[in-house]
Amino acid sequence: MNRILSAFALVLLGASLAVAAPLDSFKGQKGTLDIAGGTAHIPVMKKAAQAIMSANGDIRITVAGGGSGVGVQKVGEGLVQIGNTGRALKESEIAKYGLETFPFAIDGVAVAVNPANAVTSLTKAQVKDVFAGKILNWKELGGKDAPISLYVREDGSGTRETFEERALDKGTSTPSANVVNSNGAMKTAIAQDPNAIGYVGIGHLDDSIRGVTVDGMVPSQANAADGSYTITRLLYMNTKGKPQGLTALFIDYIYSEDGKGFIRSSGYIPLDKK
Amino acid sequence: MRNATSVRRMSRSGEAGLAMLRLSVVLAMGGMALLFLMVVAFALPAFVQNGGGGPFSWSWSPGHGEFGILPMMVGSVAVGGLAVIPGWVTGVCLCCWLLSPTRAGRPGPWRVLVAGLVRVMTAVPTVVYGFAAVFLLAPSLRMWLGGSGFSWLAASVMLSVLILPTVVLVLQAGLAPRLEALSLSGVALGMNRLELLWHLVLPASRATLLSAAVLGFGRAVGDTMLPLMLAGNAPVMPDSLLSGVRTLTAHMALVTSNEVGGQAYDSLFMAGLLLLVINGTVSLVIRHMGGRA
Numbered sequence: 001m002n003r004i005l006s007a008f009a010l011v012l013l014g015a016s017l018a019v020a021a022p023l024d025s026f027k028g029q030k031g032t033l034d035i036a037g038g039t040a041h042i043p044v045m046k047k048a049a050q051a052i053m054s055a056n057g058d059i060r061i062t063v064a065g066g067g068s069g070v071g072v073q074k075v076g077e078g079l080v081q082i083g084n085t086g087r088a089l090k091e092s093e094i095a096k097y098g099l100e101t102f103p104f105a106i107d108g109v110a111v112a113v114n115p116a117n118a119v120t121s122l123t124k125a126q127v128k129d130v131f132a133g134k135i136l137n138w139k140e141l142g143g144k145d146a147p148i149s150l151y152v153r154e155d156g157s158g159t160r161e162t163f164e165e166r167a168l169d170k171g172t173s174t175p176s177a178n179v180v181n182s183n184g185a186m187k188t189a190i191a192q193d194p195n196a197i198g199y200v201g202i203g204h205l206d207d208s209i210r211g212v213t214v215d216g217m218v219p220s221q222a223n224a225a226d227g228s229y230t231i232t233r234l235l236y237m238n239t240k241g242k243p244q245g246l247t248a249l250f251i252d253y254i255y256s257e258d259g260k261g262f263i264r265s266s267g268y269i270p271l272d273k274k
Numbered sequence: 275m276r277n278a279t280s281v282r283r284m285s286r287s288g289e290a291g292l293a294m295l296r297l298s299v300v301l302a303m304g305g306m307a308l309l310f311l312m313v314v315a316f317a318l319p320a321f322v323q324n325g326g327g328g329p330f331s332w333s334w335s336p337g338h339g340e341f342g343i344l345p346m347m348v349g350s351v352a353v354g355g356l357a358v359i360p361g362w363v364t365g366v367c368l369c370c371w372l373l374s375p376t377r378a379g380r381p382g383p384w385r386v387l388v389a390g391l392v393r394v395m396t397a398v399p400t401v402v403y404g405f406a407a408v409f410l411l412a413p414s415l416r417m418w419l420g421g422s423g424f425s426w427l428a429a430s431v432m433l434s435v436l437i438l439p440t441v442v443l444v445l446q447a448g449l450a451p452r453l454e455a456l457s458l459s460g461v462a463l464g465m466n467r468l469e470l471l472w473h474l475v476l477p478a479s480r481a482t483l484l485s486a487a488v489l490g491f492g493r494a495v496g497d498t499m500l501p502l503m504l505a506g507n508a509p510v511m512p513d514s515l516l517s518g519v520r521t522l523t524a525h526m527a528l529v530t531s532n533e534v535g536g537q538a539y540d541s542l543f544m545a546g547l548l549l550l551v552i553n554g555t556v557s558l559v560i561r562h563m564g565g566r567a
């Protein structure tokens with residue numbers, strides 16, 4: 001019995017060492033790292049920053065938002081060390097500032113309905129009309145005669161940005177839609193309301209809700225990763241020139257197992273460093 | 275001699291106590307003043323901003339450069355106002371029942387139990403009410419009345435439950451002494467305690483009744499979790515009890531989760547200022563009524 005326990009303790013110890021390992025590179029480092037830009041990145045950046053700062057009190061990391069444009073501008077002008085964007089850099093931006101770009105996650109968004117809903121596939125045009133408040137009854141989409149309850153995410157949410165950009169082609173949803181403030185709350189709302197339609201980060205799809213096929217594209221992590229599902233975007237970190245010191249360590253940390261954990265828990269799919 | 279020492283010791287401890295009192299007053303007041311200063315200072319850029327799309331407009335759509343928070347202000351007042359009516363009426367009835375035991379002035383087991391429950395209710399975190407309502411109230415509303423269930427009505431119903439103990443405790447504190455003062459003469463006149471309450475105490479306690487309502491309103495307007503979880507949070511003017519509304523508090527919670535800096539963020543300080551103004555007005559009204567009582 002004791003032997004089993006101590007073996008168990010060893011396994012736990014090993015596991016904790018393995019988890020702690022990526023943070024070891026920050027030992028003995030000190031300094032400040034400023035990050036700004038895309039709002040979708042903030043949860044990942046904040047979790048990473050907190051982990052690093054609680055492991056090493058000499059490091060100070062600030063995370064600010066502002067959007068992709070601000071991210072490019074600030075990193076280009078040297079105001080921050082990492083500027084985040086939710087889009088690929090433009091040629092002009094790379095040329096002007098000499099930026100290096102590091103895609104680290106796929107942000108995929110699935111349209112979701114209650115599992116009891118008979119509607120399993122929609123066209124993009126239908127999705128647009130539903131979220132614009134033009135289609136109000138499931139009957140018009142081949143479902144039962146019931147009013148559609150719309151659920152959207154709050155302004156500034158990365159999931160909402162991706163959805164509006166890629167599924168609504170930069171349109172916005174009707175202001176009278178219900179607003180929920182997390183992927184979890186969205187899942188609860190859709191799982192409970194048989195007439196619900198909303199959207200969640202693809203990483204959050206499970207049995208409690210059903211992902212809807214849009215224009216024949218099936219929402220899944222695999223399809224988002226191989227590009228056959230297109231309501232996605234990549235999340236990038238950008239630096240001015242080759243990252244050095246703390247900046248390089250931070251970027252490597254985002255690509256580490258810890259970083260991947262933060263990426264997954266924020267609802268995104270992690271990418272490996274190229 | 276011994277007497278003098280003990281007096282001195284007492285006065286010294288009295289001085290220390292007084293210093294403690296002063297310190298806490300200064301801390302509390304300083305904190306309040308700082309809070310007001312901060313909020314006003316941060317809200318200034320939003321005041322200065324010219325043209326359409328500023329905080330004092332009717333449309334919230336950051337993607338289009340519109341940062342109007344007036345719909346949220348209406349939402350706050352609407353949700354709080356609708357919560358106060360049932361909360362206050364139930365509170366008054368409950369309080370009268372609690373204060374009017376039938377058996378010779380002694381509360382029976384039911385009254386003791388209910389009084390205890392009301393006290394326990396003050397300690398229930400609002401997120402617990404919210405969670406229960408997401409799984410019980412919202413689906414029921416959806417089934418009976420249609421819509422998504424997340425609505426003005428849902429939020430107000432739960433808020434009225436939330437403010438019930440506040441209302442009851444304020445009323446009890448105000449009504450009980452008056453009732454006790456009248457109870458002997460009343461009984462001599464052949465009135466029971468309920469009749470006394472109804473015909474003599476309540477009509478003479480307008481200020482207490484009002485301040486219970488106003489305190490309840492303040493509590494309902496200030497709550498964040500229940501509107502955030504139940505009101506649907508659509509940043510529009512409610513057109514029916516079943517439509518979604520967004521309160522100032524829920525709005526602040528929603529926007530702070532993503533924004534750091536920028537116009538949307540600045541407008542939050544304006545939202546905070548509006549909340550302070552609403553609640554400040556409420557407490558001024560209370561003091562005014564207290565003066566008249």
